[in-house]
């Protein structure tokens with residue numbers, strides 16, 4: 001029987017009328033019309049009869065059990081029964097309400113926990129200090145540039161990532177990330193957006209774009225212009241760090257140009273293609289200037305764009321050819337088949353304060369050839385552990401740059417580092433360890449055949 005009911009009256013007539021009201025035929029229709037049940041006692045119309053039945057009884061649809069508590073769905077009238085979709089499995093109103101209450105309670109508990117944790121984080125961060133004289137060279141240069149980009153907030157207040165856009169032509173976030181990883185800047189929860197933090201499996205996580213950061217004060221001199229002089233007037237000696245910073249900056253300068261050119265021709269490159277392009281540009285920046293690479297990018301995007309109008313091509317397929325075209329163009333330049341030109345900095349793409357600082361301090365800008373930059377920051381030929389043998393530092397740097405970009409693109413960062421560490425522990429040279437990675441993860445090596 002599809003309808004179950006209970007009558008809260010001892011009168012046999014009442015029990016009978018409720019049974020007749022809900023009685024179904026074998027094919028699932030109601031056995032009698034409501035009008036056929038009238039008159040009942042002094043009740044002469046159907047509406048009043050239904051109301052009376054509701055007063056003295058309850059009824060349930062036995063084919064509609066709540067998914068959660070298993071209770072049958074209550075039905076108050078024939079209409080309600082007819083309107084119920086038979087197949088839809090649902091959670092009953094009471095269970096839904098309970099669930100909402102539970103969720104609300106859990107959210108409130110989480111919010112309280114989060115507030116408590118943030119108070120602790122804020123107090124710890126406020127107490128932290130660093131020694132400005134021990135900050136790494138690349139971090140110091142980013143700070144000097146950031147001070148100019150956010151003046152005066154770096155020394156007197158807080159700043160968010162989107163307020164650092166003047167720092168570099170693109171990828172400003174990655175430079176801020178570097179400061180954060182070096183722990184020279186920390187979060188200020190009180191100044192961050194209300195939804196900047198959330199709890200996940202007991203840990204406090206943040207939405208980085210909504211976090212307010214502040215520069216830690218110097219252990220002795222605090223945080224003021226005088227203390228900042230320790231950073232600003234230092235001598236820069238770590239050539240490896242300076243090289244890396246220049247390459248990061250120069251790649252961002254090239255990628256900003258590529259993005260504008262691609263937008264102009266409605267070409268959209270994928271993340272993987274961009275990682276590959278970054279890696280190619282980084283290698284090329286050891287030789288060429290940013291302005292020369294702008295020329296290459298301009299040429300390549302123009303070629304790809306003309307391809308996109310051809311039959312069998314579309315803009316996505318054309319955009320996918322950009323990394324290969326860059327590689328080919330650079331090879332042709334190397335063989336003297338293309339005369340490389342140098343483009344001027346476009347008005348819409350300022351160098352950013354980091355570019356200004358690199359120019360002021362080292363006289364390098366978009367026109368400086370990569371070869372010159374590299375000779376300005378020479379690396380030692382071998383390290384003291386004798387791990388680098390039989391391979392030039394330039395070649396090694398090229399391999400590592402390539403590997404790390406591919407590893408990030410394929411999400412193999414951890415595997416690659418652990419593999420590398422393991423090989424070095426087993427007394428491999430750096431080159432042997434790198435070769436072993438390329439053999440173990442051939443997908444990382446697919447474009448590496450020219451080594």
Ligand SMILES: [Zn+2]
Pocket residue numbers: 066067068069070071091092093094095096
């Ligand atoms: Zn239920």
